[in-house]
Amino acid sequence: MCSYNKVNGKPTCADPDLLAGVIRGQWKLNGYIVSDCxxxxxxxxxxxxxxxxxxxxxxxxxxGLDLNCGSFLGQxxxxxxxxxxLNESAIDKAVTNNFATLMRxxxxxxxxxKQPYGKLGPKDVCTQEHQELARxxxxxxxxxxxxxxxxxxxxxxxxxxxxxxGPNANVTKTMIGNYEGIxxxxxxxxxxxxxxxxxxxxxxxxxxxxxxxxxDDAKKAAxxxxxxxxxxxxxxxQERESFDRVSILLPGQQPLLITEVAKAAxxxxxxxxxxxxxxxxxxxxxxxxxxxxxxxxxxxxxxGAAIADVIxxxxxxxxxxxxxxxxxxxxxxxxxxxxxxxxxxxxGYPGRxxxxxxxxTIYTFGDGLSYSxxxxxxxxxxxxxxxxxxxxxxxRSSECKSVxxxxxxxxxxxxxxxxxxxxxxxxxxxHTVFLFSSPPSVHNSPQKHLLGFExxxxxxxxxxxxxxxxxxxxxxxxxxxxxxxxxALGQHLLHVGSLKHSLTVRI
Numbered sequence: 126m127c128s129y130n131k132v133n134g135k136p137t138c139a140d141p142d143l144l145a146g147v148i149r150g151q152w153k154l155n156g157y158i159v160s161d162c163x164x165x166x167x168x169x170x171x172x173x174x175x176x177x178x179x180x181x182x183x184x185x186x187x188x189g190l191d192l193n194c195g196s197f198l199g200q201x202x203x204x205x206x207x208x209x210x211l212n213e214s215a216i217d218k219a220v221t222n223n224f225a226t227l228m229r230x231x232x233x234x235x236x237x238x239k240q241p242y243g244k245l246g247p248k249d250v251c252t253q254e255h256q257e258l259a260r261x262x263x264x265x266x267x268x269x270x271x272x273x274x275x276x277x278x279x280x281x282x283x284x285x286x287x288x289x290x291g292p293n294a295n296v297t298k299t300m301i302g303n304y305e306g307i308x309x310x311x312x313x314x315x316x317x318x319x320x321x322x323x324x325x326x327x328x329x330x331x332x333x334x335x336x337x338x339x340x341d342d343a344k345k346a347a348x349x350x351x352x353x354x355x356x357x358x359x360x361x362x363q364e365r366e367s368f369d370r371v372s373i374l375l376p377g378q379q380p381l382l383i384t385e386v387a388k389a390a391x392x393x394x395x396x397x398x399x400x401x402x403x404x405x406x407x408x409x410x411x412x413x414x415x416x417x418x419x420x421x422x423x424x425x426x427x428x429g430a431a432i433a434d435v436i437x438x439x440x441x442x443x444x445x446x447x448x449x450x451x452x453x454x455x456x457x458x459x460x461x462x463x464x465x466x467x468x469x470x471x472x473g474y475p476g477r478x479x480x481x482x483x484x485x486t487i488y489t490f491g492d493g494l495s496y497s498x499x500x501x502x503x504x505x506x507x508x509x510x511x512x513x514x515x516x517x518x519x520x521r522s523s524e525c526k527s528v529x530x531x532x533x534x535x536x537x538x539x540x541x542x543x544x545x546x547x548x549x550x551x552x553x554x555x556h557t558v559f560l561f562s563s564p565p566s567v568h569n570s571p572q573k574h575l576l577g578f579e580x581x582x583x584x585x586x587x588x589x590x591x592x593x594x595x596x597x598x599x600x601x602x603x604x605x606x607x608x609x610x611x612x613a614l615g616q617h618l619l620h621v622g623s624l625k626h627s628l629t630v631r632i
Contacts, residue, residue: 128191129164136168139181140470144189157191157222165190165197172617183210186573190228191219197612230264251309259309262403263424263431265555267419268444269494271409276393276416278438278496279320279352286493288350290343290386291357292330293399298427302401308426314356317429325350329386332357335377343382344389354391354436355383356470358399370460380408387414395436397421399428403450420446438496441554443492443580449479449486473527480571490561491575497550497585501558501624504590510597510630512538512612520632526567527603527611528632534612535598542593544621548583555582558591558621563570565615568605573620576600601630 127138137143148154167179168174182201185193205211222377227233237243269277279287294300297311315326326422329335329343347353357379364370375382387394393416397410400421409415419442424431434440455475468483470474470628476482479490512534514520528534546558557580563573577600578592595601602612611632619626 126159126161126194127164128161129167131172136164136172137361138156138190139168139174139184139188141188143433149189158189159192159485160185160190160194162194164196165193166195166517169197174615176573179205179208179210186211186215186219190223203485245358256309259425260276260427260430260434260467262427263421263432264440264442266422266444267431267435268422268446268492269435269442269496270420270446270488270492271415271418271430272494272496273413273416274392277395277436278501279393279395281437284322284351284392287324288343288346288353288386288390289318289324289356290329290353290382291327291397292333292335293358293360293397294326294354294356295459296327296360296399299399300424301426302423303361303365303565312431313628314354314432316437317431317433317592318354320430321433329382330379333357333376334361335379335382336374338378338382340378340382340385343386346362347386347394350390350392352387352395353390354395354397355386355451355535356397356399356432357383358397358404364400364402370402370416371456371586372453373403373451373456374407375404378434381417383409383410387412390414393417395419397432399423399530403446403448403487405451405453407452407487407535410487414518420444420546437455438552441496441552443493443495445489445556445557445558445559446492447490449482449490450488451482452485455484467624475542480574483572493537493557495554495556496549497548497556497583499556499622500547500549502545502547502623503543503621503626504545504626505541506619506626508542510538510540510628511599511632512597512614512632514632516545525614525632526565527605527613530598530602530610530612535596538597540597542619542626544593544594544624545580545588546583546591547588548585551585552581553587555580557581560593561597561620562601563618564603564613565617567613567615568603568611568612570603573607576619597630 163544165181165185169178175181175184178201182198185203190389199573206213231240234240295313295315297313301308318324325344325346327346330338344347356377363376394414395417396415397419399421409418421432435442466477467483468474468481475484512528514534544558556577560576561573562576564570577593581589581591583589601617602610605611614630617628619628
């Protein structure tokens with residue numbers, strides 16, 4: 126699928142170098158290329174890339190587009206042919222790519238009910254197995270960001286009463302986000318928690334905007350309960366396609382409600398954030414009365430059951446943050462229109478993403494805790510890697526910071542990293558091992574980048590060996606100022622959790 130934006134001045138759906146050259150040529154796509162919905166309309170009406178709609182239709186088809194999501198090509202392609210801008214043979218080529226894919230998928234193999242999947246229907250969707258899969262997917266996606274000693278997991282026998290507070294505590298549709306299917310049934314956070322213990326529910330706010338919080342009722346509930354769960358965050362009224370947030374603070378009086386409830390609570394206070402994007406929740410991170418923080422995303426139809434599974438220790442959390450959470454000051458000083466990844470000290474621009482951002486964070490890409498203590502130990506890793514170069518290579522006679530990642534130097538140039546992962550706690554569960562690299566400071570290289578990850582399952586008090594294969598030219602290279610991939614010479618720092626290993630790459 127080609128996107129709306131331009132790359133090097135060309136809309137991606139009208140770029141033959143990208144569609145025919147890279148995607149069909151280098152990547153050997155044996156299928157069809159479709160536009161993102163209305164991209165062709167956008168390149169004509171909004172980007173003014175062509176003077177007429179017929180020109181736009183001709184340009185995208187000649188570039189290698191096979192299918193238009195939208196009505197633009199249906200309306201303008203015939204006129205483009207009549208105007209001599211396009212030959213029918215180009216249309217035949219696009220149609221062939223589309224129908225060849227349909228043929229491979231079995232669309233023309235006769236009576237669908239006689240085909241391998243022809244008898245599947247609604248009865249096959251909401252099976253017990255599939256509903257359990259929804260719950261398992263939600264469990265795996267939950268990220269434990271903070272957990273003070275003695276907080277989570279709660280004991281379902283020791284906790285007699287649980288205060289459940291917040292505008293997202295009893296929601297249904299919020300949990301499935303957008304671009305969603307039809308759920309079999311919902312289990313809200315309140316319903317999930319009530320399955321294990323007696324609950325006292327106070328919404329606290331009428332909606333996630335939380336114009337006025339019902340603080341007193343919520344404080345009373347927290348003061349009389351053995352533990353408190355606050356289910357806060359946002360929904361599609363605050364973030365959705367074509368609707369961006371201008372603040373990454375929790376909306377309205379949510380912070381006030383959280384802080385006041387935490388002050389009044391007699392037991393542990395668990396803050397659950399339901400959202401797609403990140404937040405500046407530094408007030409909660411730094412509040413000792415808020416003993417645990419969970420981010421649950423939009424966890425789907427079984428989200429409430431999964432949240433309860435984690436809170437009561439039926440499931441050991443293993444999710445990791447898929448993006449960095451920034452302070453509100455970042456939003457205030459970084460223009461949305463500035464897409465530069467790298468920091469610029471001359472104007473205080475801090476850069477973007479975990480790879481380049483130099484400022485403070487609330488939580489970072491890859492963060493996520495477990496109920497067990499997990500340790501890493503390096504079992505195998507080289508200290509030195511040499512890149513073979515021809516005798517007359519320029520870098521043999523003069524000092525180079527990097528060498529081109531070309532086929533003759535890169536062939537079979539790889540090494541193994543083995544990491545021993547130990548679960549020192551009593552809880553079994555999954556654990557994701559991230560391997561990062563910090564390259565030498567050449568060509569404005571990133572401060573670190575992810576080389577690979579492996580998810581392993583560990584019972585309590587057990588260990589396993591995780592193996593990574595590092596491709597030197599792919600994994601230890603950076604892109605230079607002209608867009609060429611170069612292997613950085615010098616010291617690379619590999620890290621897994623708090624474990625660090627220094628590696629020298631030389632010729």
